[in-house]
Amino acid sequence: MTARRYIGRAVPRPDAPDKAAGRALYIHDLARPGMLYGKVKFSEHAHARILRIDTSAAERVRGVRAVLTAWNTPELRFGFLRDNLALKRDKVRQFRDEVAAVAAVDPDAAAEAVERIRVEYEPLPGVFSPEEALREGAPLVHETDPQGRPRRDNRVPLRFHHESGDLAAAERASRYVVAGTFSTPRIQQSCMGTAGCIAEFDRRGHLTMWAKTQIPFLAQRDFARALADIGLGDRDVRVVVPTLGGGFGSGLDTHAYEYLAILLAWKTGRPVKIVYTREEEFACLSPRQCAVTRIAQGCDAEGRLTFRRVEVLQDNGAYTSWGATYPSVMMVPVTSLYKVPAVYFDAQLAYTNNTYCQAMRGYGNPEVNWAIESNLDDLARAAGIDPLELRLRNCNEPGEVTPMGLKVGTCGLRECLERTAARLGWRERRAARDGTAGAEPAKRRGIGLASLCHVGGSGRIYRSDASGVVLRLDDFGFVHVLYGGVEMGQGLHSVLTLAVAEALGVRPEKVVIGPTDTANCPWDVGTHASRGAFMACTTVLRAADALRRRIFDLARTVFPAEAEEALRRHRKRNPDDRPPEFDVAAAAARTGAFDLRDGVLFLRDAPPEPWLRLDLARFLRAVHFREGGEMLSAEAFVDPPTQLPDFERGFGNLSAAYAYGTQGAEVEVDLETGEVRVLRLVAVHDVGAVLNAQTLAGQMYGALAQGLGYALYEEVLSEGGRILNPDFRDYKLPTAHEMGMPIELEFVEPNEPAGPFGAKGVGEPGLVPTAPAIANAICDAVGVRLHDLPLRPERVLEALRKRGG
Amino acid sequence: MTAFSYHRPTTLPEAWRLLAAHPGAVLLAGGTDLLVRIRAREIRPPAVVSLRRIPVLAGATVERGGGLRIGAATPVADLLRHPAVVRRYPLLAQALRVMASPQIRNVATLGGNLCNASPCADTAPPLLAYEARVVLERARGRRELPLETFFLGPGETARRPGEILTAVRLPAPPPGARVLFHKQRRVHLDLALASVAVLLQFRGSTCRRARIAAGSVGPTPLRLREVERLIEGRVVTPELAAQAGALAARSVSPIDDLRATAAWRRTIVEVRLRRAILELAGLSPEGGAS
């Protein structure tokens, strides 16, 4: 392979100028002629029977065009287990349940109408924690399943389980065993762009949805099903994805508001837009699940891990989304982070009357990583082994097959650990036990680290794990790219651009990424599981290869004539020049004669004469405008060699590659106030190979900010099912100020053979180990182990007082 | 947002006329509290009268006798550019600098902060420490009260219907005073979970005068007179500072809410006040303006 021209460099993103100038069009900016504004009436109870809905006053509000309830619309069922309804008929099961929807000529009229809807309820006792929900005789959130069969308890009927090795024997043989219970809160994806959509039917009943989604094709399928329920089963659904102001997993499901927009558009015959306000986004869109993880790990006298036992209990909320499958990803670190010969894993999800939850970046991994990596430090302490040493002794190795059956290709974990430790000055600093003095007497400093592994080569969670790309060349040498994955701010289009430029041999300026639209793009399972760049590059490599072959094939006949013509022109302009003799036809006839680089087609063995270098655009026109002319394009559709695991047994090679990384933190703890200041962050990640150094750094900085927020600040607070902090006033994200500490990034590049250009997916890993790295540093500083995120100063202070400090 | 009529008078009498003509009308200065509430449909005023175009309400002037008169509708950012505020009232400047964000500071006004009467209003503790007075005017009549008596409870002030807060008056600052404002926050952009404003005047190591106030730890911003009395006239020692902190923690009446627990807020008042006193007395490198 020749040296890379674009992949691996630091290149600005193609979407950056428009975004920076405020020109990018988000769902909030879009409008359609005659468009109405939809608004949702949400429940006023966490759990109640609906007795009566009076919409008469709402209907009288000027400008109102439709008021829908379950009584005047077809029933639309949706959700991962199809346990949710677009409009609730018999009862509400959470505060955000949709009981009515309004469409009006302007947002104020819609809001006014919603306020005038009167609903009579009969309140029911609710369950607000998984423990409560699973208690004998607890009120049932769902009395029946979607098929109408009675349900006996609040268990979500999904089983995730894994057992490997001889656990009992391993426990007995352990010299040291440490157990603990760790919890993580609900947090919000906090997209800068709130959720929204526009639904529009044409006169034939075909539906176009402008949707803020990460899964245009699975959404298309969901919406098609809804059309069937309305009685429009044979109509086309087209999903168009506008510029996304962040996704972070919130776009991995279809949402009630989308079905309501469809119903309102169908009812009124007009396009209908629903966009959530920030408060609605907080209160009525699904956050990341909270989790309680009970863990025990053991090791022998030498610090070799003997077993790991992990039981997770999750509050699913009232309905299921794809987020109910977090445990499928939890299995990856539980079975496969460090070498553990015996593993027990079980996850239980409970329906409650809390807000239902959905996917978020990391998808279960940060929840269990918090437990594993915190507990591992405790085990190291109990065994009297340095935490870094313990991790190195049990480090994953390239080529290993893990208890879950993950086939590890390359693995840079050892290097990640070593590099992080070196940057923290680990061996020197940890020699001085129990932290060091801070700048002031009441403050102490410490360092800590934590690692992760995650899917890095797509991840099969559906019947297909595929993506496809179309590359279409025009008369001007531009490459038009149609890709079904979603750019949501992560830099997908930048990676696509570089991959096309590199793999096809054109300049990046000549690559144009088309809109994400199910009408034009090949099918794609979705932009999740850190698969965007991995799959985009994989498909591009294949399509570009096909295009190059076709170009070189055509060049045998087209190139010699073009070169002759070029030589004639050259001679005319430079009459004194004596170009070297070169038999173009003979050279062109040889196999492998041609190459294409930076948009120039040339013969590999030819002398560097300008008339022997053919501009791609000129070549494409020659191919187009001749007898039997041809336009060049290529499509590639790739379903990667990943396995859909048997989740009940916890076995299967989920991904084609695995990503690793280690993060380190230095913190200062105020002994009197409990405040934690992160003085430094180090993140060393095995990324396979760097694709675009700039977007990669962006992904990591962004993920670290989310990791820091998860560790210290973020929590969706609720009481009796009501969300108490539905705004940025009281839901705290780290600001630029909190991210002002020095951050050191380093990338380990083992060149993954399964990865395009050697790369692995890295969209999620950056936020996974941040919290335990910080908590381990706190423990180093002040000797207390914290079990519950976020690490609010009150909690730290309480732990310090309990210890008697 | 609900609809309202919007009025932009250019004189105070015009503003009073508009208030009288539109029952239920509310005043708008920067709008950073008001518009949030209207948008959330917490209040639905039929009319909004803007104070933004009334020249006498903007700007700060040094008064005879060395005090400072600040027009109620002066934006925070303007105050931070005003030499008299920055040099002579550093305790106020410290609080203004950590209030909200640059964008909000460009429009939020001092009068709005006080009239909104939130226990966490950042300008209140330093103004209490400077013993500021507020000027209330209506079509017929003008009165002036100490800021301390202006606050009645959360969102409640002594302002009567038809009255406009026209100015805040600060007496000449105590010469040589050392000051420190600490705002306890979750992240940089946040409302105060607890705050302390400390002004100490020393002769040698003896504290001649102490003015201490706290925010977010009671129904109104609080002046902590008992603590002031404890320190005044005494040599500041670590023990005295600790006693002052402990007394302050006992004198405040915080509540548990989303942002913090009452117990932790007391701890913060205790620790931050003790550290502030020590730092101002030059006894320890601890604390520091946030």
Ligand SMILES: Cc1cc2nc3c(=O)[nH]c(=O)nc-3n(C[C@H](O)[C@H](O)[C@H](O)COP(=O)(O)OP(=O)(O)OC[C@H]3O[C@@H](n4cnc5c(N)ncnc54)[C@H](O)[C@@H]3O)c2cc1C
């Ligand atoms: C994002 C954000 C962050 C914030 N952060 C902080 C913070 O860190 N610290 C803090 O203290 N506050 C903060 N605030 C609150 C707010 O910005 C301040 O209280 C500000 O000073 C209010 O001033 P204003 O001019 O915008 O008031 P307005 O919203 O215009 O008015 C507030 C209230 O006072 C009344 N009023 C205003 N002026 C007068 C007058 N002259 N006479 C009689 N009544 C009057 C109005 O009728 C209204 O009821 C924040 C607000 C936002 C939106």
